[in-house]
Amino acid sequence: MTSEASSRSRHARIGMPRRLAREEDSTILIDMVPSAKNEDSYGSTASTSRLNGHQEAARRVGSPSKPQVADFVLVWEEDLKLGEQQDSTTRDKIDIHAAWRETFLENLRAAGLCVDQRTMQDGPGTVHYILLSAPWAVLCYYAEDLRLKLPLQELPNQASNWSAGLLAWLGIPNILQEDVPGVPPEYYSCQFKVSKLSRFLGSDNQDTFFTSTKRHQILFAVLAKTPYGHEKKGLFGIDQLLAEGVFTAAFPLHDGPFRNPPEGTQAAGLTQRQILFQYWARWHKWYKCQPLDHVRSYFGEKVALYFAWLGFYTGWLLPAAAVGTLVFLVGCFLVFSDVPTQELCSSADNFEMCPLCLDCPFWLLSSTCSLVQASRLFDHGGTVFFSMFMALWAVLLLEHWKRTSATLAYRWGCSDYEDIEERPRPQFAASAPMTALNPITGEDEPYFPERSRLRRVLAGSVVVVMMVAVVVMCLVSIILYRAIMAILMSRLDNTVLAAWASRIASFTGSVVNLVFILILSKIYVALAHILTRWEMHRTQTKFEDAFTLKVFIFQFVNFYSSPIYIAFFKGRFVGYPGNYHTLFGVRNEECAAGGCLIELAQELLVIMVGKQIINNVQEILVPKLQSWWQKFRLCSKKRKAGSPEAAGQEPWEADYELLPCEGLFQEYLEMVLQFGFVTIFVAACPLAPLFALLNNWVEIRLDARKFVCQHRRPVAERAQDIGIWSHILAGIAHLAVVSNAFLLAFTSDFLPRAYYRGTRNGDLHGFVNFTLARAPPTFAAAHNRTCRYQAFREDDGQYSPTYWNLLAIRLAFVIVFEHVVFSISRVLDLLIPDIPESVEVKVKREYYLAKQALAENEALSGTNGAKDNSFLGSEKSLGSQLTTPGVGQASPVSSL
Numbered sequence: 001m002t003s004e005a006s007s008r009s010r011h012a013r014i015g016m017p018r019r020l021a022r023e024e025d026s027t028i029l030i031d032m033v034p035s036a037k038n039e040d041s042y043g044s045t046a047s048t049s050r051l052n053g054h055q056e057a058a059r060r061v062g063s064p065s066k067p068q069v070a071d072f073v074l075v076w077e078e079d080l081k082l083g084e085q086q087d088s089t090t091r092d093k094i095d096i097h098a099a100w101r102e103t104f105l106e107n108l109r110a111a112g113l114c115v116d117q118r119t120m121q122d123g124p125g126t127v128h129y130i131l132l133s134a135p136w137a138v139l140c141y142y143a144e145d146l147r148l149k150l151p152l153q154e155l156p157n158q159a160s161n162w163s164a165g166l167l168a169w170l171g172i173p174n175i176l177q178e179d180v181p182g183v184p185p186e187y188y189s190c191q192f193k194v195s196k197l198s199r200f201l202g203s204d205n206q207d208t209f210f211t212s213t214k215r216h217q218i219l220f221a222v223l224a225k226t227p228y229g230h231e232k233k234g235l236f237g238i239d240q241l242l243a244e245g246v247f248t249a250a251f252p253l254h255d256g257p258f259r260n261p262p263e264g265t266q267a268a269g270l271t272q273r274q275i276l277f278q279y280w281a282r283w284h285k286w287y288k289c290q291p292l293d294h295v296r297s298y299f300g301e302k303v304a305l306y307f308a309w310l311g312f313y314t315g316w317l318l319p320a321a322a323v324g325t326l327v328f329l330v331g332c333f334l335v336f337s338d339v340p341t342q343e344l345c346s347s348a349d350n351f352e353m354c355p356l357c358l359d360c361p362f363w364l365l366s367s368t369c370s371l372v373q374a375s376r377l378f379d380h381g382g383t384v385f386f387s388m389f390m391a392l393w394a395v396l397l398l399e400h401w402k403r404t405s406a407t408l409a410y411r412w413g414c415s416d417y418e419d420i421e422e423r424p425r426p427q428f429a430a431s432a433p434m435t436a437l438n439p440i441t442g443e444d445e446p447y448f449p450e451r452s453r454l455r456r457v458l459a460g461s462v463v464v465v466m467m468v469a470v471v472v473m474c475l476v477s478i479i480l481y482r483a484i485m486a487i488l489m490s491r492l493d494n495t496v497l498a499a500w501a502s503r504i505a506s507f508t509g510s511v512v513n514l515v516f517i518l519i520l521s522k523i524y525v526a527l528a529h530i531l532t533r534w535e536m537h538r539t540q541t542k543f544e545d546a547f548t549l550k551v552f553i554f555q556f557v558n559f560y561s562s563p564i565y566i567a568f569f570k571g572r573f574v575g576y577p578g579n580y581h582t583l584f585g586v587r588n589e590e591c592a593a594g595g596c597l598i599e600l601a602q603e604l605l606v607i608m609v610g611k612q613i614i615n616n617v618q619e620i621l622v623p624k625l626q627s628w629w630q631k632f633r634l635c636s637k638k639r640k641a642g643s644p645e646a647a648g649q650e651p652w653e654a655d656y657e658l659l660p661c662e663g664l665f666q667e668y669l670e671m672v673l674q675f676g677f678v679t680i681f682v683a684a685c686p687l688a689p690l691f692a693l694l695n696n697w698v699e700i701r702l703d704a705r706k707f708v709c710q711h712r713r714p715v716a717e718r719a720q721d722i723g724i725w726s727h728i729l730a731g732i733a734h735l736a737v738v739s740n741a742f743l744l745a746f747t748s749d750f751l752p753r754a755y756y757r758g759t760r761n762g763d764l765h766g767f768v769n770f771t772l773a774r775a776p777p778t779f780a781a782a783h784n785r786t787c788r789y790q791a792f793r794e795d796d797g798q799y800s801p802t803y804w805n806l807l808a809i810r811l812a813f814v815i816v817f818e819h820v821v822f823s824i825s826r827v828l829d830l831l832i833p834d835i836p837e838s839v840e841v842k843v844k845r846e847y848y849l850a851k852q853a854l855a856e857n858e859a860l861s862g863t864n865g866a867k868d869n870s871f872l873g874s875e876k877s878l879g880s881q882l883t884t885p886g887v888g889q890a891s892p893v894s895s896l
Helices: 002-014 022-029 049-061 080-085 088-110 136-145 162-170 194-199 212-225 238-244 272-279 292-299 301-335 339-345 365-376 381-411 426-431 450-490 495-499 501-534 540-568 597-641 651-656 665-680 688-710 724-747 750-759 777-783 801-831 837-860 866-881
Strands: 072-079 114-119 125-133 149-155 186-191 249-252 434-437 444-447 772-774 788-790
Touching (some): 072 212, 072 651, 136 194, 212 249, 212 292, 272 292, 272 688, 292 301, 301 365, 301 688, 381 724, 381 750, 381 801, 381 837, 450 540, 501 540, 501 597, 540 597, 540 665, 597 665, 597 688, 597 724, 665 688, 665 724, 724 750, 750 801
Antiparallel strands (some): 072 125, 072 249, 114 125, 149 186, 434 444, 772 788
C-alpha cells in the first residue's frame, strides 16, 4: 500500500495521465473527494467513524434547534408481486439495486445529510420517498466549497427597462408594469467564506440565511458525487442511479401548491410559487412584464436568463412586426397601381407561353393574373428598406442583449462565473480510463486522451454528414414530387387547376416537407445525444455546447434547405425550349409567373407557422395527458394496495405526480430557429416578425405555466449568459445580411425593374414583354407555333447582353448592401460597450467591499478575532472530516 500511494503521488505531481488498473477500481471508486491527508487527490473514503467528528464540528458551528425541513426528494417504486414472478436474473438485478440504494443512502448520512424515509402505502405497489435536508454546518461547508455568492450589503432595487423610463418621461401610464409583492432585494455579494460569516447579511438567522435555491444546489452537489458501490469504477452519483433505474426520480421540492388557499390569502402571505402563478403564469397577464427577479429567486439564474432572453426578444419583435406589417400594407396598395401587373392581367392572349412539360399544352400568361398580384404583396420597393432595417435590427438586438445579459449577470451574482470552476461530469468520471492532474485546481481528476476524443468527434461528424445527406435526399424527393405533381395537374382539362398547378404542387410539397422535418428532428436529437455522450466531453458546459452545435447544424439544414433551394436555386438551371435540363429524367422546376419570391413566402409561412402551431398544441396537450397518466398510475397503485384515498397529499407526493423537468434545450432551439426565419428570409415575407410576435406572447405564458404548475422544480443552476446560443444568434445575424442581399438581387424583381426604368421606360410600360424571351426557331417549327418563356435570352437560346448587364448590377448590389450593413454594424459594435458603465462601477464597488471585509477580518484576527479563527478552524476540521465519497472539491460546479 505504501508503494502504491507513493506511485500515485508521483503521478499527481507530474500531472501525467494514469490508467486505472482493474485492481485499483475499488480504491478509486471510493476515492472521490479530497481527504485531509492528501488534498490533491480526487477524493477519499468516508467511514462511519468520521460521522462522529462531523457531528462534533456541526455543534461547534451551531445548528438550529428545530428539525430540518426537507429540500430534496428521492423516489423509487417497487412492485413486490411482480418481483416474485421474475426469473433469477431479474431478481438478482433487483437485489443489486436494493444494495446500491442502501449504500448510497448510508453514504449520504455519512456526509451529514438528514435522511428520512417515507412510504406511500403498504401493499404490492409501494412508492418510497427519501426526504433529504442538510444541517447548518454542512450548508456552511459546501457553500464555501462550491464558491456560492452570498449578500454583503443590500442595495435599492435596480430593476428597470427602457420602455418604462420612456413612458414615465412622456407621462403615459405604463400598462405593462405591475407591482409584484415580495420583490427579492438586490445585494453587493461575494463568494462565501466561513471565516467571514459575520460579515454576510442575515448570518444571525440560520433558518433563512441560505435560500431554498442555494440549499438545492448544495444537496445536488452532494448527490452528484456520492458513490454507491465498489465493484466497478464510476458507481457514483444520482444521475447514474436514475439511468440504471435504481431511483425513479430525484427533485427539489416546490414550496407548496401554486393555487391560493380557498379563503384567499393576502398578497403578503403568498409563497414564491403562488406569486409566480398569480402574477406571471396566468393567461390574462400576457401583456405584463415578467417578474424576472422572482423567477431567478425560485428557479435559479439559468431558467431566469432564458425567460429574460425570451421576453427581451419578444419586446424587440414589436417594432419589427410594426414595420413589416406596414410594408405588407404598402404592397396591398401597390397591387392595384402597379403598371406591369395591370399589363399582364389585361394582356388577354397576347403572351402565349411555352408548355411546362413534354406533353403539356401551351398556356396564356394572363391566366396567372391572381398569382402575380399575390406576389406583388411581397415584392416591391419597400422590401429593400425592410431588409436593411431587419439586418440592422438583428445587430442592435444582439448588441443590446449583451448589455442586458451583463447587467442581469451582475445583479444575480453570476458575473464572475467561469467555466474553469467546473468539475468533471459524473458520466465522464465513470467512463474515463485514467486520471491526470488538473493544472487549474491541482486535483487528480479523471482524464480521457485528447487524441481519442478527437477521433470520436471526427467519427461523430461523419454521422452528422450522413444525416445531412438524408435531409438532402428528402429535399430532392420533394423537388421531384413538386415537378411531377405540377406536370400531372397541368394536363388536366380544368383551366383553373392547370393555371395554379405550380402553386398547388408547391403548397402540398411544403406540407410534406414539414412532416419530413418533424420526423427527422425527433430521430436526430436522440442520435446526437448518444454521439455526444460517446465523445467523452469533460464538463457539462462542453457537453451541452457540443450537443447544441450538432443539433443546430442538422436542424439548420433540415428547416432551411427547402427555403434556400427555392430562394437561390429554383428556376436557375431550367434551360430553354428545345434544350431543357432534367433531374432523373424529370424537367427541372422553374419559377411560376411572378417569380419565386411568393413561393418562398408560402414555404416560410407553412414551415414557420405550421411548426409553431404544432409545438404549441404539443405543449398544451402532451403535458396534460402525461400528468393525467402519472396521477392515474399512482392512484391505481393505491387502489390495488387497498389504501384509502387521503383527503390531502404530502408535498412530496404532489410533486412526484408532476412531470420531470426536461431542461431548456428545446425551448432555446425553437426560438433560435424562429430567429433564423425572421431574419434570413425576411425579404420574402415581411409578416414573419408579426407571426413570431404572436407566437412568443403565447410561448412565454406556456413555458411559465409549465415550470410553475406542470413540472417538478428543477435544480437551480448558475449561468452567466445563454451560452453557445449567443454565438449561434450572431452567426445567424451575419448570414441574414448575406441572404437578404442575394434575395433582393437575384430572386426579387427590384433590380430588373430599376434597370428597365433607367434604360428604357421610367413608367415601366412594356416591362412584361421585356422579361419574356421567344422560343428558338427550331422549337417553333417543331410545334408549328411560337411561344414565350421567362428569361433574358436571344432567339437562339443564348444569354442576351441584358442578362450580363443585370448580373453585374446584381453582384454590385450584393457587395454594396453587405458592406453598408456590415460597416454600420461594426460602428454600432464599437460605439455600444458590451457592459454598461454603471455595471462596471458596481462590479468595482462590490470587489472593493469584499476586499474591505476580508482586510478588516485579517486586522482583527490578531486581537479580538480569536473567535473567527476558532470558527475557521472548526470548519477546516469539518472539511477534513466531511470526506463522504462524491462531495467536496470534486463537486460539479458546472450544473450550479
